[in-house]
Amino acid sequence: xxxxxxxxxxxxxxxxxxxxxxxxxxxxxxxxxxxxxxxxxxxxxxxxxxxxxxxxxxxxxxxxxxxxxxxxxxxxxxxxxxxxxxxxxxxxxxxxxxxxxxxxxxxxxxxxxxxxxxxxxxxxxxxxxxxxxxxxxxxxxxxxxxxxxxxxxxxxxxxxxxxxxxxxxxxxxxxxxxxxxxxxxxxxxxxxxxxxxxxxxxxxxxxxxxxxxxxxxxxxxxxxxxxxxxxxxxxxxxxxxxxxxxxxxxxxxxxxxxxxxxxxxxxxxxxxxxxxxxxxxxxxxxxxxxxxxxxxxxxxxxxxxxxxxxxxxxxxxxxxxxxxxxxxxxxxxxxxxxxxxxxxxxxxxxxxxxxxxxxxxxxxxxxxxxxxxxxxxxxxxxxxxxxxxxxxxxxxxxxxxxxxxxx
Amino acid sequence: xxxxxxxxxxxxxxxxxxxxxxxxxxxxxxxxxxxxxxxxxxxxxxxxxxxxxxxxxxxxxxxxxxxxxxxxxxxxxxxxxxxxxxxxxxxxxxxxxxxxxxxxxxxxxxxxxxxxxxxxxxxxxxxxxxxxxxxxxxxxxxxxxxxxxxxxxxxxxxxxxxxxxxxxxxxxxxxxxxxxxxxxxxxxxxxxxxxxxxxxxxxxxxxxxxxxxxxxxxxxxxxxxxxx
Numbered sequence: 001x002x003x004x005x006x007x008x009x010x011x012x013x014x015x016x017x018x019x020x021x022x023x024x025x026x027x028x029x030x031x032x033x034x035x036x037x038x039x040x041x042x043x044x045x046x047x048x049x050x051x052x053x054x055x056x057x058x059x060x061x062x063x064x065x066x067x068x069x070x071x072x073x074x075x076x077x078x079x080x081x082x083x084x085x086x087x088x089x090x091x092x093x094x095x096x097x098x099x100x101x102x103x104x105x106x107x108x109x110x111x112x113x114x115x116x117x118x119x120x121x122x123x124x125x126x127x128x129x130x131x132x133x134x135x136x137x138x139x140x141x142x143x144x145x146x147x148x149x150x151x152x153x154x155x156x157x158x159x160x161x162x163x164x165x166x167x168x169x170x171x172x173x174x175x176x177x178x179x180x181x182x183x184x185x186x187x188x189x190x191x192x193x194x195x196x197x198x199x200x201x202x203x204x205x206x207x208x209x210x211x212x213x214x215x216x217x218x219x220x221x222x223x224x225x226x227x228x229x230x231x232x233x234x235x236x237x238x239x240x241x242x243x244x245x246x247x248x249x250x251x252x253x254x255x256x257x258x259x260x261x262x263x264x265x266x267x268x269x270x271x272x273x274x275x276x277x278x279x280x281x282x283x284x285x286x287x288x289x290x291x292x293x294x295x296x297x298x299x300x301x302x303x304x305x306x307x308x309x310x311x312x313x314x315x316x317x318x319x320x321x322x323x324x325x326x327x328x329x330x331x332x333x334x335x336x337x338x339x340x341x342x343x344x345x346x347x348x349x350x351x352x353x354x355x356x357x358x359x360x361x362x363x364x365x366x367x368x369x370x371x372x373x374x375x376x377x378x379x380x381x382x383x384x385x386x387x388x389x390x391x392x393x394x395x396x397x398x399x400x401x402x403x404x405x406x407x
Numbered sequence: 408x409x410x411x412x413x414x415x416x417x418x419x420x421x422x423x424x425x426x427x428x429x430x431x432x433x434x435x436x437x438x439x440x441x442x443x444x445x446x447x448x449x450x451x452x453x454x455x456x457x458x459x460x461x462x463x464x465x466x467x468x469x470x471x472x473x474x475x476x477x478x479x480x481x482x483x484x485x486x487x488x489x490x491x492x493x494x495x496x497x498x499x500x501x502x503x504x505x506x507x508x509x510x511x512x513x514x515x516x517x518x519x520x521x522x523x524x525x526x527x528x529x530x531x532x533x534x535x536x537x538x539x540x541x542x543x544x545x546x547x548x549x550x551x552x553x554x555x556x557x558x559x560x561x562x563x564x565x566x567x568x569x570x571x572x573x574x575x576x577x578x579x580x581x582x583x584x585x586x587x588x589x590x591x592x593x594x595x596x597x598x599x600x601x602x603x604x605x606x607x608x609x610x611x612x613x614x615x616x617x618x619x620x621x622x623x624x625x626x627x628x629x630x631x632x633x634x635x
Binding site: 001002004005012013016313314316317318319320321322323324325326327400401404 | 458461463464483484487488490491492496498502503504505506515516518519520521524563567
């Protein structure tokens with residue numbers, strides 16, 4: 001018998017027990033649905049995070065005041081005020097790979113417009129900030145060098161602020177009050193979405209660095225929580241980062257045995273951290289998918305054993321007229337593989353559907369990868385081969401005389 | 408020409424602690440074109456002999472030759488090949504595969520012999536026409552009467568042009584009239600095409616329609632006579 005004839009035989013047998021075949025495949029279907037859904041949603045999430053990290057800026061590096069440990073204890077935040085103006089100047093002037101930099105001061109404050117209150121992040125930055133972050137204005141202008149030097153009371157607001165405080169009103173030239181200080185709105189930022197750690201980037205008011213320092217935070221000396229940097233070359237991010245570290249250690253007079261009292265993150269560091277987190281999650285979900293595939297496989301084995309017992313007479317007849325052990329073995333293994341493949345196909349369709357629904361609900365892009373489909377098909381075939389083999393072997397070992405007299 | 412030769416065949420079944428000697432040394436020679444009945448009461452050993460002659464089982468001792476080939480020590484797969492090529496079975500309960508049409512049932516031995524499906528089906532249709540089932544080619548077993556099913560089985564037994572046809576109580580599940588038509592079919596095949604046929608039966612009327620009767624009792628041949 002050639003494979004086409006074996007295939008026909010297997011399909012005929014499965015067709016005869018439609019409901020049973022369907023129930024048998026359920027475990028495989030659930031397994032494959034989870035593989036496809038997990039991988040598709042995972043790819044989508046990865047893509048989204050990648051976009052967010054890219055969205056941080058061009059060759060983005062951030063220096064935060066405080067040791068990594070301390071920052072961790074504070075759950076991120078905006079850095080401790082341990083970075084000084086001369087640190088910033090040194091980075092800007094001495095680092096050969098640094099293209100642009102802006103000091104940063106940030107605080108959560110209440111903004112008021114015509115009786116409406118809104119608690120939000122207020123950031124003090126310099127004129128380079130938007131360029132470093134690759135962030136565009138949708139209307140108005142950003143504050144320039146002059147505005148920063150003279151400590152003008154102007155502000156540029158994000159989309160969330162516009163929505164919450166102004167609604168349909170055009171905010172340009174309107175005045176908001178932060179800590180009772182009036183700020184004139186001169187520009188509106190484009191929509192940015194969420195940061196990799198889940199903060200709403202559009203929930204921000206930007207004011208000139210010096211204004212932030214003096215009017216809103218009341219700091220006399222020039223201290224910053226962060227320095228935001230754009231490196232010259234993408235390939236030299238690591239060199240840039242170590243260069244910055246050594247300059248800051250020098251600036252802070254740290255002895256060789258002392259730890260950094262600052263923390264440097266590059267775009268790569270952030271994406272690696274998020275990759276590691278999503279890899280762990282993916283692995284966990286794939287383990288669950290594998291378990292359900294194995295449970296499905298055991299179900300297949302169970303049903304195939306029943307099938308072999310039920311069809312003892314058929315096996316006897318086939319052997320009597322010339323079927324060899326390998327022909328019987330192939331017939332039953334193929335049946336198990338086909339059941340699994342049918343389950344695989346249903347699972348792929350189900351998985352794609354669920355991935356699309358979840359993607360739609362979360363507003364994530366969904367990537368149905370060829371890889372996930374191939375992995376699903378391959379695993380269902382392997383499950384079929386593995387769990388179909390024992391029952392088929394049992395069938396092929398039947399004694400022809402005993403099989404024929406079986407009632 | 409000797410087509411089948413059994414020399415001192417013994418078969419012992421173990422049933423737990425006790426051993427049952429079903430065949431106690433059977434020697435038998437059958438020539439090409441013979442039409443033989445193996446008879447005996449229930450428990451005489453005729454089913455065991457039929458299993459050995461049909462290569463469905465191997466003897467505990469003794470030798471068995473088909474076409475001068477000793478098959479008594481062959482492996483399971485070698486025996487499957489011998490059954491496929493040299494023996495055509497007709498069973499009391501027809502033993503057709505319920506999921507297959509008459510044509511597909513008849514073609515099956517050819518498929519196991521590795522023949523192309525298309526050619527196998529053409530040949531199967533010819534053989535069904537030869538047993539007057541030209542009108543029932545695509546019927547499933549449940550759509551056929553007992554006599555028709557047995558004729559499908561006869562066509563299946565013949566399709567691979569075997570050396571012998573081994574029929575185990577071929578009329579046992581049929582009424583007398585239908586049984587007679589099957590026996591007439593066998594004698595016709597024997598006379599016209601010189602097919603070697605062995606019929607295992609406990610009915611003397613059936614045995615009397617053949618040319619030679621081999622009688623078994625308690626695992627031994629007690630009579631072997633030509634009646635025509």
